[in-house]
Amino acid sequence: MAEIVEKKTHWFQEGLRFHCTGCGKCCTGSPGYIFLSPDDLEKLSSHCQLSIEQFVDQYTQRVDDQISLIDTPGTDACIFLKNNQCSIYEARPIQCRTFPWWIQILDSKNAWERAAQSCEGINHPNAPLIPALHIEAECGTYLDNLLEQNFSHITDS
Numbered sequence: 001m002a003e004i005v006e007k008k009t010h011w012f013q014e015g016l017r018f019h020c021t022g023c024g025k026c027c028t029g030s031p032g033y034i035f036l037s038p039d040d041l042e043k044l045s046s047h048c049q050l051s052i053e054q055f056v057d058q059y060t061q062r063v064d065d066q067i068s069l070i071d072t073p074g075t076d077a078c079i080f081l082k083n084n085q086c087s088i089y090e091a092r093p094i095q096c097r098t099f100p101w102w103i104q105i106l107d108s109k110n111a112w113e114r115a116a117q118s119c120e121g122i123n124h125p126n127a128p129l130i131p132a133l134h135i136e137a138e139c140g141t142y143l144d145n146l147l148e149q150n151f152s153h154i155t156d157s
């Protein structure tokens with residue numbers, strides 16, 4: 001895993017600038033999925049004071065062998081985006097937590113600049129310079145989490 005990250009991240013060894021401005025744009029807009037791992041499910045259900053089964057029923061959808069948060073009905077906004085803010089911020093899924101240190105965004109400078117077009121926090125002039133080592137660790141967490149997202153053992157109700 002570390003090897004994959006290393007190969008993909010050589011271009012940003014000087015670090016990258018990012019801070020979350022809280023604009024909420026990454027939680028809405030074009031259709032997308034927030035995939036959950038078992039750790040995410042445990043943390044989220046406990047945060048919402050629900051059993052895992054209740055949380056799955058109320059807030060998720062099956063997408064092939066994965067589970068994703070649902071959108072607020074009739075919108076492309078995550079069900080937990082309230083007043084343009086994440087209402088479960090402390091328990092937010094690893095996919096959200098590790099943005100923008102995703103392998104597909106770190107793949108090349110071009111991919112990073114493309115992501116910057118829809119996220120004002122990327123390359124923000126007031127953002128701190130995040131060291132490459134930290135970025136690689138976050139990307140590793142994102143990748144490890146991806147491997148945990150198969151829920152084929154859970155049967156549809």
Ligand code: SF4
Pocket residue numbers: 026027034078079080081082085086087088089092093096
């Ligand atoms: S869980 Fe929170 S941070 Fe993640 S998409 Fe939903 S509102 Fe945004």
